[in-house]
Amino acid sequence: xxxVIGAGFGRTGTLSLKLALEQLGHGPCYHxxxxxxxxxxxDVWLAAAxxxxxxxxxxxxxxxxxxxxxxxxxxxxxxDWSPEAKVILSVRDAEGWYSSFAETVKLVLxxxxxxxxxxxxxxxxxxxxxxxxxxxxxxAATEAYxxxxxxxxxxxxxxxxxxxxxxxxxxxxxxxxxxxxxGTAFPIANDRDxxxxxxxxxxxxxxxxxxxxx
Numbered sequence: 228x229x230x231v232i233g234a235g236f237g238r239t240g241t242l243s244l245k246l247a248l249e250q251l252g253h254g255p256c257y258h259x260x261x262x263x264x265x266x267x268x269x270d271v272w273l274a275a276a277x278x279x280x281x282x283x284x285x286x287x288x289x290x291x292x293x294x295x296x297x298x299x300x301x302x303x304x305x306x307d308w309s310p311e312a313k314v315i316l317s318v319r320d321a322e323g324w325y326s327s328f329a330e331t332v333k334l335v336l337x338x339x340x341x342x343x344x345x346x347x348x349x350x351x352x353x354x355x356x357x358x359x360x361x362x363x364x365x366x367a368a369t370e371a372y373x374x375x376x377x378x379x380x381x382x383x384x385x386x387x388x389x390x391x392x393x394x395x396x397x398x399x400x401x402x403x404x405x406x407x408x409x410g411t412a413f414p415i416a417n418d419r420d421x422x423x424x425x426x427x428x429x430x431x432x433x434x435x436x437x438x439x440x441x
Contacts, residue, residue, distance in 0.1 A: 229309040230292055237299070240319070243415050252291075256290065297346075315400075318391065355371060
């Protein structure tokens with residue numbers, strides 16, 4: 228079961244949030260990079276996207292939290308699976324979000340490695356942006372981002388939800404999760420240049436050990 232469900236879209240500081248959650252003891256934290264490292268996970272997420280009943284333990288049994296895609300688009304299902312979990316909606320201004328998204332995630336996932344093409348289209352693009360997926364331009368994509376955030380605000384009880392901008396650092400996060408300030412600088416990771424570098428080479432594994440590149 229999960230302690231924390233990250234409901235915010237990618238490019239809202241989710242890797243920094245992942246590192247912060249792990250530092251506070253809510254790790255390991257499942258992030259989009261996990262799917263690149265363990266591509267077999269994509270099959271479970273695809274089944275969930277088709278509305279099939281899935282065993283979340285297959286991919287999340289060893290994790291205490293999630294952030295980023297694909298988990299953010301399954302926040303309702305994950306809340307059903309982990310009814311005691313708290314939800315963090317990581318946010319940034321919509322214009323800044325689209326600018327970052329268009330120069331990173333949109334570029335990479337429009338041309339994913341072959342094995343992950345269906346996953347990128349069905350689980351990330353279509354669940355987040357509707358039937359036109361990656362074809363959406365700024366206005367429609369931004370509207371989808373705003374709509375997603377609004378749905379989370381309406382769908383999660385306010386006492387279990389933190390709307391969080393990582394520029395606010397440790398204080399709101401520690402308060403929400405009832406932790407003392409760790410006394411270290413808040414982790415900041417995965418800016419645009421770092422994102423592109425990370426995607427130039429990603430090691431791939433199976434859950435049983437190292438695998439091959441896809």
